[in-house]
Amino acid sequence: MNVEPVERPLVGFRRWGVRRAGLYSGIFVAGRFVPTPARTMIAPRVKPMPWPTSDDRVAVAKCWALRGHDAPFANCNCGLSAYYELPEEPDLPARDAVWGAIVAWGRIVECETGFRAQFARPIGLLDAYNPLDFARPLKRARDAAAAYAIPLLARDELVAYAGWHGELLTDD
Ligand SMILES: [Zn+2]
Numbered sequence: 001m002n003v004e005p006v007e008r009p010l011v012g013f014r015r016w017g018v019r020r021a022g023l024y025s026g027i028f029v030a031g032r033f034v035p036t037p038a039r040t041m042i043a044p045r046v047k048p049m050p051w052p053t054s055d056d057r058v059a060v061a062k063c064w065a066l067r068g069h070d071a072p073f074a075n076c077n078c079g080l081s082a083y084y085e086l087p088e089e090p091d092l093p094a095r096d097a098v099w100g101a102i103v104a105w106g107r108i109v110e111c112e113t114g115f116r117a118q119f120a121r122p123i124g125l126l127d128a129y130n131p132l133d134f135a136r137p138l139k140r141a142r143d144a145a146a147a148y149a150i151p152l153l154a155r156d157e158l159v160a161y162a163g164w165h166g167e168l169l170t171d172d
Pocket of ligand 1: 063064065069071072073076077078079
């Protein structure tokens with residue numbers, strides 16, 4: 001299994017929930033971050049795991065559906081998901097939400113506005129003021145960027161930086 005990026009990996013943008021500087025996959029519901037709901041459903045006592053902070057920072061997709069398959073799978077929602085484009089004004093629907101850029105490779109399922117990938121690595125985070133995070137509106141993204149040893153960048157810089165690392169697709 002080749003877990004190293006291909007020469008020209010895909011680039012995408014996605015949101016995580018930040019907890020103790022760790023980046024977690026999950027969903028945002030009514031102003032709250034819910035980590036890995038599909039996994040929690042089958043293994044409620046298993047603690048959610050952040051994307052790895054190890055040297056290579058490579059996350060590997062896994063499907064938590066009842067009859068699992070190799071992720072990503074076309075007729076499922078598994079895989080490491082990202083949008084092709086970073087919104088003009090990226091929304092932060094919870095106090096622990098953060099946007100960032102990833103490079104992705106391996107098996108890829110392309111969708112209308114983004115893709116789901118087998119392997120991904122975060123390469124930069126968005127330096128944004130989060131008005132929902134009253135106590136630390138700037139701090140969570142900064143802590144996560146430090147933990148993953150990746151830059152914290154303003155929107156346009158993040159898009160440009162991502163473009164140096166791989167292929168940016170558009171959704172039109
Ligand atoms: Zn699946």
